[in-house]
Amino acid sequence: MDYANERGMMLIPTRFVWPYGGRDVYISGSFTGWTPWPMTPVEGCPTVFQTICSLPQGYHQYKFVVDGEWRHDEHQPFISSNIGTVNTILLNRDSDFHSALLSPQMPHSGHVSSMDVDNEALQHMPELSHPQIHSSDSVSNGPLPTMSDADLAVSQHRIGVFLSTHMAYELLPESGKVIALDVDLPVKQAFHILHEQGISLAPLWDFSKKKFVGVLSALDFILIMRELGSHGSNPTEEELETHTISAWKEAKSYMNNRIDGQGSAVSRQLVHAGPDDSLKEVALKILQNGAATVPIIHSPSEDASNQHLLFLASLSGILKCICRFFKNSTSLLPVLQLPICAIPVGTWLPKIGEPKGRSLALLRPSASLSTALNLLIQAQVSSIPIVDDNDSLLDIYSRSDITSLTKDKLYTHINLEETTIHQALQYRDEPFSTHGYTSQKCHMCLRSDPLYKVMERLSKPEVRRVVIVEAGSKRVEGIISLSDVFRFLLGT
DSSP states (O other), rough: BHHHHHHHTOOEEEEEOOOOOOSSSSEEEEETTOOEEEEEETTTTEEEEEEEEEESSSSEEEEEEEEEEEEEOOTTTTEEETTEEEEEEOOOOOOOOHHTTTTOOOOSSSOOOOOOOOOOHHHOOOSSSSSSOOOTOOOOOOOOOOHHHHHHHHHHHHHHHHHSSSSGGGOSSOOOOOOOEETTTTTHHHHHHHHHTOOSSSEEEETTTTTEEEEEEEEHHHHHHHHHHHHOOOOOHHHHSBHHHHHHHHHHHHHEEEEOTTEEEEEEOOBBOOSBHHHHHHHHHHHHHTTEEEEEEESSSSTTOOOEEEEEHHHHHHHHHHHHTTOOOOOGGGGGGGGGGSSSSSSOOOOOTOOOOSSOOOOOTSBBBBHHHHHHHHHTOSEEEEEEETOOOOEEGGGGGGGGGGGGGGTTTTTTTTTTTTHHHHHHTTOOOOOOOOTTOOOOOOOTHHHHHHHHHTTTTOOOOEEOTTTTTOOOEEEEHHHHHHHHHHOO
């Protein structure tokens, strides 16, 4: 339905959804002259009705007519007016979130810029006259929505049931490649492969044992750089060429082995899952072991010989399944509609007078690369926001960025204590950006963004953390990671 606009004002396609059933459903609003307009059932979901209206920017009111009765959606912003209780919407620019805001459908997984909150959106924040929640708006001065124990219990139960009844093989992509490394491969060559393939880790195959025995990740390169640096030397090309992955893993195992009651060393085993394991089992394995991914391995025989690596399961892939499954019925998960500042998820900088909680790691661009690498390990995080003197977000440095030092053998002649993060970011971004900072890896959100929007963003394969920034200044307020979201949704 197109709203006639005689002045040539920009029209914004806006999707309205009534997900609560009925035989005949209509929408009626200020944009229809309060004339009922028919809505149609969603294919495959006979209880969900929808329509798309092209609306001008501004403030609109609407209600639904369900089987002859006037109704409003209690899960969307609403007010009392001279015609009773009505839903409201404030459209401030042409943006994808308008259709997602008015519907229980998660935003589609099309291409979205990695700079998810741009400067223009942050600097032009409209004043809201009613307590509404909008993806690009600041939290209203009205009462902040609160999370009830019942809503949380219902949401966690339904997500738990979904994850327990769906299997790992459902994550298997239609096409793609999985890279595995031979444990006898030189470390130098292995890290070149990781960097050139744009991946942060790879499973390790041992031909003598005929099975997968571990994973090589960017964290290993960080530990190698630190270990060699602690002896006052840079890793030479010859050292990384002669040291195999298996030799490094043996040295790492010697340093990190745990001691059991009898005093013998206990090595960590490869954490993996099978295709018939539930998504909940896979998610818990990732969370409990602090892993980025879990290899999904199929073993035809009981003795685990003749293993087949199917793919690497990640929390982002599982989150994408959740978003896809509930895309037409997110009203079944009430906590998804709440702004992230209203729910206990993520790590936040404490306000004045508040007790300190988990520390939030931030670094200046002048800090040394050695400081950044130490912090990545000690804080057990995958990335660190880089901020200016006002704590405004400039960029982000991730574990996987360390593999960029394999370019032109940079690792052989840089000093971790003398190299700044600013220089390290330039190494990472060349030839894309040799001046200033790039935000290609910065994924941001506002404290007023609903949880479903943050989940949709985290469901993208390259995103593991979203930085919460203040509108306008981009001052860092907190961070939400994939593991934060899953611990909240699973109640762990």
